Amino acid sequence: MSTTTDIQQKHAKHVLTPWAVQGGLVAPVIVRGEGRYLFDNEGKKFFDLGSGLIAVNLGHGHPKVVQAIQEQAATLQYAAPGMFNDKRAELAEELSSLSPWKGEGCRTFFTTTGAESNDDAVRLARSVTGRTKVLSAYRSFHGSTGTSIMLTGEDRRFGGEPGPPGIMRFFAPYPYRSPFWATTPEEETARAIQHLELTLVHEDPKRVAAIVIEPVVGSNGVIVYPDGYLPALRQLTEKHGILLICDEVMTGFGRTGAAFGSERFGIVPDMITFAKGVTSAYMPLGGVMIRERIAGTWDAKALPSGHTYSGHPMCVAAGLAAVRAYREENVFARAKELEGELRHGLLAIAEKHPIVGDVRGVGAFFALELVKNRETKEPLVPWQGDGMGAVKALYPELRKRGIITFGKFSCVMVAPPLTTTKAELTEALKGLDEGIGAFASTL
DSSP: OOOHHHHHHHHHHHOOOTTSOOTTOOOOOEEEEEBTEEEETTOOEEEETTHHHHTOTTOBTOHHHHHHHHHHHTTOSOOOTTSOOHHHHHHHHHHHHHSSOTTTOEEEEEESSHHHHHHHHHHHHHHHHOOOEEEEETTOOOOSSTTHHHHOOSGGGGGGOSOSSOEEEEOOOOGGGOTTOOSSHHHHHHHHHHHHHHHHHHHOGGGEEEEEEOSBOOTTTOOBOOTTHHHHHHHHHHHHTOEEEEEOTTTTTTTTSSSSHHHHTTOOOSEEEEOGGGGTTSSOOEEEEEEHHHHGGGGSSOOSOOOTTTTOHHHHHHHHHHHHHHHHTTHHHHHHHHHHHHHHHHHHHHHHOTTEEEEEEETTEEEEEEEEETTTTEESSOTTOSTTGGGGGHHHHHHHTTEEOOEETTEEEEOOOTTOOHHHHHHHHHHHHHHHHHHHTTO
16 A cells, blocks of 8 residues: 555656646645545545635535536536537526526536636637727736636736737735725725726727626735725726626635625626636536626627537536535525634634734635734735745644645635534634744744
8 A cells, every 4th residue: 555655756756736846845645525624645634724726615525516426427428518418508597597697697608617717708708899908907817728827917927928919907906005005995996996997098998808807816815805896897897898707716606605706796797707616626617607698699600619528517417516505505605604703713813923914805715914024014925926935834834733725925815615614613713823823933
C-alpha cells in the first residue's frame, strides 16, 4: 500500500498544480468527503472552510446527487449536444424558474466550466449587439481560457496576454481600499459610477457589447459593493444599450443567501454565467442563462458556439438533483442564517488578532484581509507581489487544526458549505482562530 509520502512524491512528479510554483509543493492526500468534511488517506479529518473552491454548496456526498449520478451512469453516459435529452430540458426549466427574469424566463447554453461560460457569454453578446468591445473590472477573475483570462483583472491574466482584443477594464468599488479616495459608501458608489461613465465615453458606448461583473468579487477578496452600486451600473448599461453579464460562478446557487447574487442585490442582468454550485461541484457543469428576449435572437440564425460536452447527460443529471435539493431542503435560507453567524464569529476573531484588518462578506461568502498595521492598512503581502509571501505559512497552521481553505495574497476565504450546522461552524471558527493566532506569533 502506498504511503502518504509515496503519493505526494508521485503527484509532484507527474501532476502540474494550477497557479502554483511546482517546486516544494506539499499538500494533504484527500481521498474521501462526507458532509462538511474532507479526509486524507491516513484518516485525518478536515473541515472544508472554502467549500472546495467556493463550489461544494451542498457539502460532500449528498445522497440525492450521488444517486442521480449513479442512475445516469447506468442509463445514458453521453448524447451529442445536438440531440434533445430529458435531463437537459428539465435542468434548463429549473434554471428558468430560479432566474431573475420572472414572467419572461430564459434559455440556457450549457458548458462544462465557468471560464467557458464567460467565453461564450462574450461571444453571444457580440452576436446579439453587433458590437465588439467588452468591459470588465480590475481585481476580477473570470477564468483562464482564451477570452475569460483577458476579462480577468489581476495577475493571473498576464500569462494569457496579449490574448484576444476588444476587452477594456475599469475600477470597481473596494470600500476598504477605495480607488476613488472616498470616505463613505455613498461617495464610493457615486465616484465609481462617474469613473465608469467616463471610461465608456472614452471607449464609445455605442461600440460596447457588454459589461461583465461579479456581483461580489470572488477569489480576489470577497469585496461586497456598496448599496446602490450594482443598480446604478445596471441603469448605466440600459442607458447605452449595453448588455449586463453577471458572472455568478461563485455567487450562484445560494452562496449569497439567494438563488443568485443579482437577486440578492436587486438587479436584473441580461445574462448570468454559472458553474461550481450548480452540481455542488460533483460533476463539471457550467452555462450561460440568457433572458428570453435575447435568446430569441437565435431563432432565426445559428447560435455561434458549441462544445462536445455541452449539456453532458452525467453532468446535467447531477445539476438537476442538486438544484432540486436546494429547493426541497431550503438551502438558500440556511445560507442567509450563516451570514449572521459568520459575521459574529469573524468579528470576534478580528478583535483578538490585530493582523486581521477587515472582515467582509455576505451570505456564506466571507473573507479576512490580513495586514501589517491596522491604522495604515498596509497589507501583509503586496497585491500582485511575488507569490503569497508570508501568508503561505498560514494554511499549514490551519491544516494542523483540521481546517482547509484557500486565499489570494493577503485575503483568506471563509466560505463553508451552505449545509453547515451551527455546531460545526463554531468548531471550524475555533480552528481558524487558533491557526491565525499561531501564524501571527511567527511574524
